[in-house]
Amino acid sequence: MIAAPNTRPWQPSSGYDGRRRGSRTKQRQRELHALADSDLDQWAQWLLHRRHGGDPEELRRALEFLHPVRDRVLDNAKVGVGETVLDVGCGDGLIAFGALERVGETGAVIFSDISQDLLDHAWMVAKQMGALDRCRFVLASADDLAAIADASLDIVTTRSVLIYVADKRRAFAEFFRVLKPGGRLSIFEPINRFGMDRFPRDAGPAQELVDRVRALYEEIQPSDTDPMVDFDERDLLRHAEAAGFSEIHLHYEAEIAPAEPRRWETVLHTSGNPKLPTLAEIMAQLFTPEEAARYETYLRPRVEQGLGSSRGAMAYLWAVKQ
Numbered sequence: 001m002i003a004a005p006n007t008r009p010w011q012p013s014s015g016y017d018g019r020r021r022g023s024r025t026k027q028r029q030r031e032l033h034a035l036a037d038s039d040l041d042q043w044a045q046w047l048l049h050r051r052h053g054g055d056p057e058e059l060r061r062a063l064e065f066l067h068p069v070r071d072r073v074l075d076n077a078k079v080g081v082g083e084t085v086l087d088v089g090c091g092d093g094l095i096a097f098g099a100l101e102r103v104g105e106t107g108a109v110i111f112s113d114i115s116q117d118l119l120d121h122a123w124m125v126a127k128q129m130g131a132l133d134r135c136r137f138v139l140a141s142a143d144d145l146a147a148i149a150d151a152s153l154d155i156v157t158t159r160s161v162l163i164y165v166a167d168k169r170r171a172f173a174e175f176f177r178v179l180k181p182g183g184r185l186s187i188f189e190p191i192n193r194f195g196m197d198r199f200p201r202d203a204g205p206a207q208e209l210v211d212r213v214r215a216l217y218e219e220i221q222p223s224d225t226d227p228m229v230d231f232d233e234r235d236l237l238r239h240a241e242a243a244g245f246s247e248i249h250l251h252y253e254a255e256i257a258p259a260e261p262r263r264w265e266t267v268l269h270t271s272g273n274p275k276l277p278t279l280a281e282i283m284a285q286l287f288t289p290e291e292a293a294r295y296e297t298y299l300r301p302r303v304e305q306g307l308g309s310s311r312g313a314m315a316y317l318w319a320v321k322q
């Protein structure tokens with residue numbers, strides 16, 4: 001037996017957990033770990049493989065950035081022993097497993113995501129930890145948490161998820177609805193609008209190729225309508241207030257810094273977010289072999305020497321429902 005009876009008020013009625021996954025056999029769970037990119041949904045492909053391009057050094061660097069972010073999100077939420085936390089868009093469980101440690105043996109964490117493959121992945125990890133009795137897994141979108149009862153949770157967390165949600169206003173309303181009075185919301189979101197224009201205008205003989213890459217990115221994620229870039233930190237604050245949160249804190253951080261050297265192979269096989277192809281895929285789609293070689297001649301030394309600068313901004317927001 002892997003989970004306790006459904007007696008807790010926050011128990012989702014239409015989510016799934018490890019016991020009710022008829023079509024998801026143990027074999028399937030084992031396979032998930034070994035699956036190639038193409039067999040996973042786009043979210044799982046990216047989180048488990050494509051964000052670090054299979055490079056352990058890139059993964060180490062990502063985690064070096066992510067662990068302090070996780071800790072700040074949980075600190076801001078003031079997660080305490082015995083509490084119930086919902087992590088919306090849990091992915092492979094960065095925030096949710098951190099919360100699980102903090103709530104201890106008497107608390108619980110609901111992992112929710114729109115990716116079945118990532119819920120499967122998190123379920124497997126929780127099982128290996130022997131923690132399934134303190135976890136629930138809910139397939140749900142941030143803007144429709146109907147599987148979670150009103151006023152049933154102590155804390156809602158979410159990291160880098162609203163950026164993919166078109167109706168952010170509705171997501172905030174859902175966060176407010178599922179929290180108990182006195183419940184806390186804690187969010188981290190990159191503010192991608194800030195880093196928008198990262199393509200050079202002085203690429204010499206490669207400029208035409210750079211412009212074609214820029215145009216493809218713009219086609220995939222139009223800068224005026226895509227949910228990833230149609231908001232900034234003030235919109236997050238506005239949505240939180242409109243949802244009904246009365247105490248709201250916002251910390252915004254922006255940085256322009258010299259780029260760090262990176263391995264060319266890693267950059268080729270990495271994509272910036274789950275909705276984007278890798279650079280290798282973009283080059284294969286756009287360029288003839290001669291153009292691809294010319295683009296590499298231009299870009300590779302810049303990548304490997306860390307030329308240019310990187311731009312990034314992010315927001316931490318936390319709020320209390322009175």
Ligand SMILES: C[S@@+](CC[C@H](N)C(=O)[O-])C[C@H]1O[C@@H](n2cnc3c(N)ncnc32)[C@H](O)[C@@H]1O
Nearest residue numbers: 043089090091094114115141142159160161164
């Ligand atoms: C960048 S990952 C972040 C994962 C995790 N929160 C973390 O901190 O590592 C984005 C996650 O959001 C999920 N996601 C995308 N759209 C969503 C939506 N509308 N509702 C809930 N989750 C969503 C994806 O499946 C993915 O797991």
